[in-house]
Amino acid sequence: MVTYRRRRRSFPRRKVCRFCADSSVKIDYKDPKLLKYFITERGKIIPRRISGNCARHQREITMAIKRARHIALMPYTTIQPH
Amino acid sequence: MRRYETLFIVTPDSSEEELKAVADKFQGVVTGMNGKVASYDEQGKKSLAYNVKKQSKGYYVLMDYLGQAEVVAELERNMRLDDRILKYLTVKLADQVDPATVEAVKPKPKKEAEETEVIEEEAQPPEAQESEEEETEED
Ligand SMILES: [Zn+2]
Numbered sequence A: 001m002v003t004y005r006r007r008r009r010s011f012p013r014r015k016v017c018r019f020c021a022d023s024s025v026k027i028d029y030k031d032p033k034l035l036k037y038f039i040t041e042r043g044k045i046i047p048r049r050i051s052g053n054c055a056r057h058q059r060e061i062t063m064a065i066k067r068a069r070h071i072a073l074m075p076y077t078t079i080q081p082h
Numbered sequence B: 001m002r003r004y005e006t007l008f009i010v011t012p013d014s015s016e017e018e019l020k021a022v023a024d025k026f027q028g029v030v031t032g033m034n035g036k037v038a039s040y041d042e043q044g045k046k047s048l049a050y051n052v053k054k055q056s057k058g059y060y061v062l063m064d065y066l067g068q069a070e071v072v073a074e075l076e077r078n079m080r081l082d083d084r085i086l087k088y089l090t091v092k093l094a095d096q097v098d099p100a101t102v103e104a105v106k107p108k109p110k111k112e113a114e115e116t117e118v119i120e121e122e123a124q125p126p127e128a129q130e131s132e133e134e135e136t137e138e139d
Helices: A032-038 A054-069 B015-032 B067-081
Strands: B002-010 B034-050 B053-069 B085-094
Touching: A032 A054, A054 B034, A054 B085, B002 B034, B002 B067, B015 B053, B015 B067, B034 B067, B034 B085, B053 B067, B053 B085, B067 B085
Parallel strands: none
Antiparallel strands: B002 B053, B002 B085, B034 B053
């Protein structure tokens, strides 16, 4: 039997969705400064189990990042995997 | 009318006159199709997250306008054919906008005027009123 050990990595976890906590923050594809908190160094979108976003706001973030990528405000990828 | 915004990138080697020409051209496309330009915001030269048409920089311009869907089609058709435009992205902001509530061209981007809705109060007595005819709606 495999025992799964719960090992919590020290990710900067957020218990509550920051957009629910502060409704004054608008999610906008024209705001790469905000969006870059939700991508990895390689430019991948961070899953919500790590970012702590709620489903609705994660959806909005994803949409905004994809739009920002399209208009070259954000990268599709940064480091070329070899 | 609908409200849209188009964010587009103009090639970085454009002169000031060329940027002006681009501004006149695309605002003209919108107004020529009975649209209304609410704002035209030149956001300056920025570096791109990846190269587009071999350029690593570009002038970002955000145009906010009202119009029917045909305006977007015509605007994007023109941008596609224009070598000065590296990329564009159109987003619909609202479905139903009364053009009278939006000021035309180059006012500084300000917040939309608050609309006060007249709420009609329905004074209903706590007891259910007897109506002469009862309508039954089936779903
Ligand atoms: Zn949320």
